Amino acid sequence: MSSLLRLIMWGAALLAATLPVATASPHKPGSRLSAAADRATGPQAVTNVGRGQTGYVHYFVIAHPDGTLEDQVGIEMEDQRIAWSFPGAGVMVSPFIKNGVIEAGGRIYRVEHLHGVRPFRAVRDMQILRQDLGRRVAIWIDNEVPYCVFREPNEPFCLSCGDFVIRVLFPSTNLVAANFPRDFLRNPGETPTTDDLLTYMLGLHSLPDYRSRMSRLASLDLPSSLHQDVADMLRTQRDTRPVLANTPAPQRPGTLANRKQQNRRL
Numbered sequence: 001m002s003s004l005l006r007l008i009m010w011g012a013a014l015l016a017a018t019l020p021v022a023t024a025s026p027h028k029p030g031s032r033l034s035a036a037a038d039r040a041t042g043p044q045a046v047t048n049v050g051r052g053q054t055g056y057v058h059y060f061v062i063a064h065p066d067g068t069l070e071d072q073v074g075i076e077m078e079d080q081r082i083a084w085s086f087p088g089a090g091v092m093v094s095p096f097i098k099n100g101v102i103e104a105g106g107r108i109y110r111v112e113h114l115h116g117v118r119p120f121r122a123v124r125d126m127q128i129l130r131q132d133l134g135r136r137v138a139i140w141i142d143n144e145v146p147y148c149v150f151r152e153p154n155e156p157f158c159l160s161c162g163d164f165v166i167r168v169l170f171p172s173t174n175l176v177a178a179n180f181p182r183d184f185l186r187n188p189g190e191t192p193t194t195d196d197l198l199t200y201m202l203g204l205h206s207l208p209d210y211r212s213r214m215s216r217l218a219s220l221d222l223p224s225s226l227h228q229d230v231a232d233m234l235r236t237q238r239d240t241r242p243v244l245a246n247t248p249a250p251q252r253p254g255t256l257a258n259r260k261q262q263n264r265r266l
Contacts, residue, residue, distance in 0.1 A: 044202070045222045046116045049080040049096045055129040056116040057165060057201065058082060059194075062102075063110040071194055073161050075133070075168055076116060083137045085147045085164040091140040115226040117201045119169050129169070136168045139175065162194050195233055202230065210238040 046053060053076050060072040064087065074084030076096075083093045088105025097111045120126050140159065148158035157176065159167070172179035184192065184200055199205045199213075202220060207213045213234050217227065 044118055044220055045226050047223050047225070048098065048113075049076050049082075049116070051080075053080075053116065053118075054078045055119060055126060055133055057119050057169070057197070058096075058116040059114040059198075060097075061112050061114060062087070065107050065109070071161075072111070073165050073194055073197070075137070075165055077133065077137070078130070083164075083168070085140075085145070085159045085161045087147050090144060090146040091137075091159060091164055093137065093141070114229070115223055117198065117226075119201050121203070132171075133168070136171055140164060140167075162192075162197065166192070166197065195237075198230065198233075204230075204234075210234060 046056065049056075049058070056076045058074050058076055060074070062070050062072045064070065070087075072084065072086070074082040077083055077093060080096055081093050082096050083091070085091045086094070086102065086104055087109065088107055094102065096113070098113050100111055102109050102111050118126070120129065145164075146156070146158045147160070148155075149160055151158050163178075166178045166180070167175070170179045170181065170184075180192070181200075183206055184196070196205070202217070202222075204213045204216055207216055214231065217230055217234070220227070222230070
């Protein structure tokens with residue numbers, strides 16, 4: 001049985017479990033329940049794994065054996081391991097690495113952790129994610145879904161790290177597609193990236209311009225390295241001037257590369 005067919009069968013089997021979550025009873029704005037549901041739970045961002053952070057999305061930079069640098073994202077599990085789609089291995093759960101190496105597919109990759117971000121502000125949304133996280137991850141591991149950066153038409157189903165993360169955060173009864181929130185992208189039809197995911201998680205996605213996003217960023221209690229990365233990202237998005245091809249990308253001391261070295265599509 002093909003991997004894609006197994007995924008479709010999984011989707012049908014899980015339909016009953018998914019619908020109750022999607023049809024949870026609404027609460028009236030301004031009620032006590034609404035206030036509790038909208039109140040932040042846990043820190044907005046972290047620099048390590050830890051108790052109470054199940055479901056946090058972690059950003060890494062990895063160096064391929066040939067020296068190529070790549071953004072990598074994964075999700076923190078209850079036992080502080082990381083679930084991700086990793087080069088040479090596909091979807092897997094592995095021990096968290098702050099700064100070290102992973103062997104996958106007979107190759108050695110250097111891994112450096114940057115930061116972790118709470119994906120949802122609402123208590124209710126985080127509770128749903130945490131209660132269902134193991135099942136959502138197991139679907140892809142059980143189907144032995146391989147890693148890829150881009151999947152060409154008619155090629156076997158595969159997932160990049162970003163593809164995997166958004167399918168865990170925004171599951172759909174059609175497992176080959178993510179159920180993005182309506183406000184995830186301001187311009188429908190655009191290909192989402194790991195930067196889009198980060199701005200969404202930080203609540204910057206709905207703001208209309210650079211000034212308002214920077215103002216919002218200044219109000220967030222974030223690790224200094226993440227604050228600087230996001231500020232650099234917003235400036236880059238604003239700056240439409242051409243960049244000389246031979247101009248090297250700036251690097252932050254002590255890291256493999258700036259997170260912006262490669263802005264990955266989802």
